[in-house]
Amino acid sequence: MNKLLGIFILSILSLSCSSDLDFNQVNNLKLEPVFIGNLATFDVQANQFVIGGVEQTASGDFLDFDVFRDTYFTNALTRADFFFEINNTINRAFKINLVFFDANNLPLYSIPFDVPANASGITKTEIFQNSKLDLLKRTAKIGFVIKLPPGVPFLTENSLGSLKLRSKATIYLVLE
Amino acid sequence: MRKLLLVFIFSVSITCFSQNKQILYNFTSVPQSMLSNPGTDVKYKWFVGIPLLSGFSANLGSSGFSVYDLFANNGVDFNTKLRNVVFSTSRNDKVSINEQLEIFSGGFKLGDWQENSYISFGIYQELDVLTYIPKDFAILALDGNKDYLGKVFDLGDLNARGELLSVFHLGYHKNVNENLILGVRGKIYSSIFNISSTKNSGYSYTIPGANSIYDQVISSNILINTSGFTNYTDNYSGNAGSDIIKKTFFGGNLGLGLDLGLTYYPQKNLQFTASLIDIGFINHTREVRNYSFKGYYRYVGLTPDFIAGNSNLSQKFQDAIPLDTLSVKYKTWRPLKFNSSIQYSFGDGRNSECSCEGNEIKYKNSVGAQLFVMSTPRLPLTALTAYYKRQIFDSLEMKATYTIDSFSSKNIGLGLSTTLGKVNFYILADNLLEYKDVSKANSLSFQLGLNIIFPDKNTPD
Numbered sequence: 001m002n003k004l005l006g007i008f009i010l011s012i013l014s015l016s017c018s019s020d021l022d023f024n025q026v027n028n029l030k031l032e033p034v035f036i037g038n039l040a041t042f043d044v045q046a047n048q049f050v051i052g053g054v055e056q057t058a059s060g061d062f063l064d065f066d067v068f069r070d071t072y073f074t075n076a077l078t079r080a081d082f083f084f085e086i087n088n089t090i091n092r093a094f095k096i097n098l099v100f101f102d103a104n105n106l107p108l109y110s111i112p113f114d115v116p117a118n119a120s121g122i123t124k125t126e127i128f129q130n131s132k133l134d135l136l137k138r139t140a141k142i143g144f145v146i147k148l149p150p151g152v153p154f155l156t157e158n159s160l161g162s163l164k165l166r167s168k169a170t171i172y173l174v175l176e
Numbered sequence: 177m178r179k180l181l182l183v184f185i186f187s188v189s190i191t192c193f194s195q196n197k198q199i200l201y202n203f204t205s206v207p208q209s210m211l212s213n214p215g216t217d218v219k220y221k222w223f224v225g226i227p228l229l230s231g232f233s234a235n236l237g238s239s240g241f242s243v244y245d246l247f248a249n250n251g252v253d254f255n256t257k258l259r260n261v262v263f264s265t266s267r268n269d270k271v272s273i274n275e276q277l278e279i280f281s282g283g284f285k286l287g288d289w290q291e292n293s294y295i296s297f298g299i300y301q302e303l304d305v306l307t308y309i310p311k312d313f314a315i316l317a318l319d320g321n322k323d324y325l326g327k328v329f330d331l332g333d334l335n336a337r338g339e340l341l342s343v344f345h346l347g348y349h350k351n352v353n354e355n356l357i358l359g360v361r362g363k364i365y366s367s368i369f370n371i372s373s374t375k376n377s378g379y380s381y382t383i384p385g386a387n388s389i390y391d392q393v394i395s396s397n398i399l400i401n402t403s404g405f406t407n408y409t410d411n412y413s414g415n416a417g418s419d420i421i422k423k424t425f426f427g428g429n430l431g432l433g434l435d436l437g438l439t440y441y442p443q444k445n446l447q448f449t450a451s452l453i454d455i456g457f458i459n460h461t462r463e464v465r466n467y468s469f470k471g472y473y474r475y476v477g478l479t480p481d482f483i484a485g486n487s488n489l490s491q492k493f494q495d496a497i498p499l500d501t502l503s504v505k506y507k508t509w510r511p512l513k514f515n516s517s518i519q520y521s522f523g524d525g526r527n528s529e530c531s532c533e534g535n536e537i538k539y540k541n542s543v544g545a546q547l548f549v550m551s552t553p554r555l556p557l558t559a560l561t562a563y564y565k566r567q568i569f570d571s572l573e574m575k576a577t578y579t580i581d582s583f584s585s586k587n588i589g590l591g592l593s594t595t596l597g598k599v600n601f602y603i604l605a606d607n608l609l610e611y612k613d614v615s616k617a618n619s620l621s622f623q624l625g626l627n628i629i630f631p632d633k634n635t636p637d
Binding site: 019020021022023025026028029030031032033034035036037038039040041042043044048059060061063065083085142144146166167168169170171173175 | 243244246247248249250253254255257258316317318319320321322323325382385387388389390392475476477478479480481482483613615616
């Protein structure tokens with residue numbers, strides 16, 4: 001009787017096997033997610049370049065860009081692609097400049113665009129890798145500048161059309 | 177930190193399944209069977225469990241993947257195996273651990289030999305973890321959202337609960353008449369640690385947009401409740417060991433519970449049983465910390481304003497969906513378990529040499545079927561068991577089971593209980609087919625224990 005019990009216990013303890021396992025493999029964990037997201041968007045109407053009946057030759061905005069304050073994210077970032085798409089339905093040419101600044105407001109890098117009058121489908125892709133990426137990682141602020149070079153027809157408060165920019169970022173991370 | 181979490185999640189997956197105790201249920205020669213049905217037909221004059229040795233059980237289960245799938249030393253890159261596991265499981269696959277250790281147990285019969293009521297009592301400690309696979313979070317971590325334009329990520333995929341608690345119980349069962357035994361057990365829970373995040377909802381998606389390139393939305397309703405941890409996370413200077421002992425003995429977050437059960441014999445050889453276990457709750461009021469991540473945010477990126485100038489967007493996301501740390505007390509319900517069985521017995525097991533008149537028939541063989549249902553944050557967990565029970569000798573009883581549940585469709589279990597003199601020893605194990613390679617098992621459970629039993633007598637001494 002007790003033999004039965006003994007056999008049962010023994011069989012469980014001794015006949016049970018396990019394949020060769022290696023839990024240290026978890027150290028090889030390497031996540032490589034790729035995220036997409038909007039980067040910046042604006043759509044400026046023609047009449048917004050006119051203040052008090054006078055054309056503004058330069059407009060701008062200066063925005064905090066604090067994603068690189070997160071060191072975990074910054075260390076994981078291995079590549080960033082910025083894609084821009086511009087549509088100009090205003091009958092005038094523009095110059096757009098994106099300037100990346102560091103925390104001391106020193107310019108690090110700029111992306112210029114020449115936008116002819118009534119031009120659509122202007123695209124540009126900037127790929128940040130290696131030393132260019134290191135420059136990007138120091139960015140704390142982004143400046144947007146739109147210049148309206150002298151030309152005709154003059155813009156008035158009744159002028160039609162808009163200058164539209166859409167952009168996206170593709171972010172490559174490696175977490176290990 | 178991330179690696180620690182991973183190790184934790186997967187070590188959890190090695191250890192466990194749910195709380196179905198299909199071999200122990202209605203295995204009446206083992207007093208611990210009363211914990212799965214307070215109305216079990218167990219008779220004793222008195223019994224006492226050997227402290228810390230009377231009952232130990234561990235169940236582990238993982239539907240969808242096994243330890244082997246992730247950690248096999250087979251030359252395949254770990255990241256490839258992880259991808260295969262994530263993409264072959266669904267959000268309803270789960271990892272479950274349940275471990276119980278009896279610290280102390282005992283029981284006695286009330287009144288004289290004509291009385292038929294019994295008291296049983298004890299303390300056990302229980303670890304209970306149930307985690308669903310957070311599939312959409314895993315996809316985001318592995319792939320990001322680039323290749324998932326249009327997919328709606330379900331934030332409700334985060335669904336997990338875990339608890340370490342001690343349970344004080346006092347039970348009573350009585351043979352109301354010849355055919356019916358009713359039982360009830362009251363419980364006091366003392367929760368040592370609790371994590372509960374089971375009612376999350378929300379979504380996140382990226383689709384092509386009109387004004388911006390993408391239309392990106394995150395709507396989050398996530399709440400993680402914890403209790404029992406804050407002392408260790410906030411500049412702890414005490415002794416964790418003695419703290420846990422204190423919390424084991426009523427020092428934790430307290431709750432109340434009830435078990436109900438019955439055994440009914442429509443005929444001498446036909447038996448029906450049913451029980452409801454852990455109808456109860458725990459109020460978490462001490463060392464409570466809640467983490468809330470709630471809100472709605474439409475991400476458009478930077479939006480320079482050339483007219484007003486100087487717009488500042490850096491705080492927008494944090495303002496829309498703040499991560500709040502709170503201390504709000506909460507209540508958790510214990511996982512409710514329902515057991516039921518029907519059993520047919522045959523074969524007169526009485527000694528042929530005895531004069532059997534007036535002696536109750538003792539059947540040698542029984543066959544039966546059992547149903548187990550347990551509440552979970554999603555669909556209830558269900559298991560069906562067919563079994564054969566045999567009294568091999570007077571002192572050796574065997575129960576063999578075949579169980580079908582969401583973890584396995586070919587779970588064969590075997591239990592043996594031997595009573596030599598006054599000493600009762602039992603050992604129960606299921607999923608025996610998996611022991612040839614435990615690393616490939618989706619569920620395993622194991623129970624053993626040691627008791628001293630003074631048998632009941634139905635005659636005056």
